[in-house]
Amino acid sequence: MIATIASASLLGVEGRPVCVEVHVGNGLPSFTVVGLPDAACRESRDRVRAAFLSSGLRFPSRRVTVNLAPSGERKGGPGLDLPIAVGLLVADGQLPPAAVAGCGFIGELGLDGSVRPVPGMVPMAAAVQAAALVVPSAAAGQAGLVGGPAVRAVDDLAGLVAALSGRGRWAAPARARPPGPARPEPDLAEVKGQRIGRWALEVAAAGAHHLLLIGPPGAGKTMLARRLPGLLPALSPAEALEASRIHSAAGLGWPGGGLMTRPPFRAPHHGASVTSLVGGGTAAMRPGEVSLASGGVLFLDEMGEFPASVLDALRQPLEEGIVRVCRARATIAFPARFLLVGAMNPCPCGEGYLPGSCRCSPAARARYARRLSGPLLDRFDLRVPLGRPAVEDLLRGSPGEPTSVVAARVLQARERAAARGVKVNSSLSAGELDRWAPLSTGAESLLERRLRAGLLSARGLHRVRRVARTVADLAGAGEVVEVEHVAAALELRVGVSSILPAVA
Ligand SMILES: [Zn+2]
Incomplete structure (x- = not known):
């Protein structure tokens, strides 16, 4: 007899519908899974058998064939255990076909018969082609976020059989537990002094300009970077769904019961591999840090310590807003639109700015x-040198402006850009700059002097103009970019030769 059960598998951050066909026939006892299963899928045979025995169910000693359709696509992960088990029960006559009609199933089986959550419940729930979806109770919250099929929760295989045959009840969905206490985002009021650092953060948030902070240890680079997500506007509904799908596919949770609403903050260590940064790695192709940061901030602390191969891998996502990961059978595009914040010391000992205190050799x-x-x-529109905060500021300085005040200015500036039909100023093309950021005579001659003196390149010119547009938006200025906006933008883009003297 044949049973057909609806389910889904995960490929990158997308759910793909999968039809699990189970055939139980006469012949020597065997159990074969076909239809491009990965190793975890093939091993489901052993988990299903153990779960049957632990749950007091009869495991058919007949010839069992499981086909995962469509057969041309690779299926990854253990989430197909549950639909395989249900298909086997129906095909073996232990459950009537009517009991599972219109139902889809996703979940991993434990050897003890428990049903466990798998990564990617948000995208997979959206892909299942069924009126109702049965999932592990711990994943019911995520499965219900996408407005797909009606969600039913189970804790173990025996409970599932009882509920499907009308002898028992569905489990209560587990309450969404945040992965730790939901901490409020750190506030900018805690940063004392650091006028230029705070200002750079505000401009970066308003125009989505990538920011490089250069300064000695103790200058507060990390402290500033962690306060950038708090300045960004809440995620739009589309961004919230995308961020939730990406985090779900990576097997990560987030605070609160619904979709993610705040921009994420990711800070990979400089020992991170290229795979953990851009994604891939398993047959299911997990998203990497650049995708987990999508819609928010990717912070690379001690950027000078990252291997060149890892930094090179950032170039495609920075240019295209997506990252493509190639595997033998598929190329997957992951979303990767992040605001990059880099932090580094000016030299290996960290004291590079202060004359006489650097202990490094020129080489x-x-x-x-x-x-x-x-x-x-x-790529960094903003390159800002930071010094250690003054003792006076640390001891007696008054608290700076809180995040809420700065975030309100950022939102207004973003709304001015949006009114021109521009998503963020950092994406303005050369033509759009001429149209939306015309220069006053004074602003033009300031830039001309810089260009003639060789202090600004052609590419740098566009970057300075984009930042100047953001500065003008923050100031509530009109359509013309004035000399003071350009001067402020130049202050935030310090020449590479002056911050990293060795790359003149
Ligand atoms: Zn040094």
């Missing part, structure tokens, strides 16, 4: 500076 300084390729350095 060591040059090697360190060359780690950052010119094209990557060029």
Whole structure:
């Protein structure tokens, strides 16, 4: 007899509908899974058998064939255990076909018969082609977020059989538990002094300009970077769904019961591999840090310590807003639109700015500076040197403006850009700059002097103009970009040669 059960598998951050066909026939006892299963799928045979025995169900000693359709697509992960088990029960005559009509199933089976959550419940629930979806109770919250099929929760295989045959009840969905206490985002009021650092953060948030902070240890680079997500507007409904899908596919939770609403903050360590940064790795192709940061901030602390291969891998997502990961059978595109914040010391010992205190040899300084390729350095619209905060500020300085006040200005500036039909100022093309950021005579002659003196490149000119547009928006200025906006933008884009002297 044949049973057909609806389910889904995960490929990247997308759910794909899967039809699980189970055939039980005469012949020597065997159990075969076909239809491009990965290793975890093939092993479901052993988990299903053990779960049957632990749950007091009869495991058919007949010839069992499981086909995962469509057969041309690779299926990954253990989430197909549950539909395979249900199909086997129907095909073996232990459950009537009517009991599972219109139902889809996703879940991993434990050897003890328990039903366990798998990564990617948000995208997979949206892909299942069924009126109702049975999932592990711990994943019922995520499965219900997408407005797909009606969700039913189970804790174990025996309970599932009882509920499907009308002898028992469905389990209560587990309450969504945040993965730790939901901490409020850190507030900018805690940063004392640091006028230029705070200002750079505000401009970065308002125009979505990538930001490089350069300064010695203790200058507060990390403290500033962690306060950037708080300045960004809440995620739009589309961004919230996308961020939730990505986090779900990575097997990560988030605070609160619904979709993610706040921009994420990711800070991979400089020891991170290229795979963990851009994604891939398993047959299911997990999203990497650049995708987990999508819609929010990717913070690379000690950027000079990252291997060149890892930094090079950032170039495609920075240019295209997506990252493509190739495997033998498929190329997957992951969303990767993030605001990049880099932090680094000016030299290996960290004291590079302060005359007389740097202990590095010129060769060591040059090697360190060359780690950052010119094209990557060029991506930063904002390059800001930071010093350690003054003792006076630390002891007696009054608290700075709180996040809420700065975030309100950021939102207004973003609304001004949106009114021109521009998503963010950092994406303005050269033509759009001429149209939306015309220069006053004074602003033009200031830029001309910089260009003639060789202090600004052609590419740098566009970047300065985009930042100047953001500065003007923050100031509530009109359509013309004035000389003070350009001067402020130039202050926030310090020449590479002056912050990393060895890369002149
Ligand atoms: Zn040094």
